Amino acid sequence: MKYLTDQLLIEVYHRAVDLQLDPDFIELLNTEIERRNIRLAQVVSA
Known part of the structure; x- marks a missing residue:
């Protein structure tokens, strides 16, 4: 994940x-998104 x-x-x-x-794969991605403090709501509306 760190290479993405x-x-x-x-x-x-x-x-x-x-x-x-x-x-489980989606949850893994979601966990990494949270770890990086990325808010999907902000990304979707951007």
């Missing part, structure tokens, strides 16, 4: 949700 830029992490997260990938 914030932008790429967000894109991967949204794509994983859209494709309804494994919930």
